[in-house]
Amino acid sequence: MNADLAFDGVLAAGLLWSAAAALLGHDRHRAVIHFIVFGLLMTLAWVRLSAPDIALAEAAIGAGLTGALLLDAVGGAGAAGSGAPASRWLVLPLAGAILALLAALPAGLPPAATALPAAVAAALPDSGVTHAVTAVLLNFRAYDTLLEVAVLLAALLGVLAAVRCEQRARLSAAPVLQATARVLVPLMILTAGYLLWAGAHRPGGAFQAAAVLAAAAVLLALVGMLEGWSHPPLRVRFALVVGPWVFLCVALPRAEQAVLLYLPPASAGGLILLIESALTLSLGLALAGLFLALLRGTPGAGGAR
């Protein structure tokens, strides 16, 4: 018990320190590196909170993809930005008030949480999968997931509309990077397939698999085998929408029920796997597209760094 508390305390202190270092520094590169460290410490925090699905997603998306996006953003040209004005210390009372409010809030809460875990466990046999988080994501709260996919595609549309990427495919000259990519990318695709399949009965699922696929695309873009997106071809656009389209087709009420997004218990497992496979393809492409549309790199990217 004591060792647990010590570990949690050190982890919490590390989280606060890396967040403060990311937000209070003046150097943009260092701020982004501190932020990536913050993301990795968050992954450990999710593991300590018994949330392995979130840990997988945070590592791949929160620390990995967001870190890649930010590193690419600071790698380009641009002014360093002026420092904050002297009146910035006025925000301290605001932050202190919010902190005091948040610290006082749990005092009024009942000792145990709601009856949701018991309700989920009771309905789990009918959901088609045996992992509770997957059942909640794709069966009980499938509406949220459907809208989330729509939000991701809308963000991709916004990114494509706002910037135009002129990065051409140019093989990087760094041999170690190329060899690593050639070995790692097939393994990452295999891992994504495993995560997709394993989501039914252990931590995993469509989002984690899509994040690993997006990371493989980022690696290929860094090596130079993938070029930035300016006008995605037709088959890419088709692949982007096939996920939500399959989801919608399954969601639409059929003859024998009048409810949206109802999965009959007999075929729920197969339907969930179908939806997850289509979602992995679309979400992986969308997450990769978020990076590839913003790809800038450095003009003389011969590989040496």
Added chain:
Amino acid sequence: MLYAFTGGALFALGLAATVVPGPSLRRVLAFNVMGSGAFLVFVGLAQRGGTPDPVPQAMVLTGIVVAVAATALALALLRRLERNAPSAP
């Protein structure tokens, strides 16, 4: 429970850094820190009894994906802003 308090502190820190005028990249980072703090509060409070609760975990999973989408959109808009008005911070 400790993580819920840490999440609250992160939320306050991120909120403070978002409100202060300064480099736009710092505010994007602050927005992400705020999001992570909110997720920690959410899951930390829900699991203060020790039993993992799948519903807030699914919601936080959704939140992480939406946060990365919002970050990418913010970076795209910042780059467009830089191109149109290079002297603006």
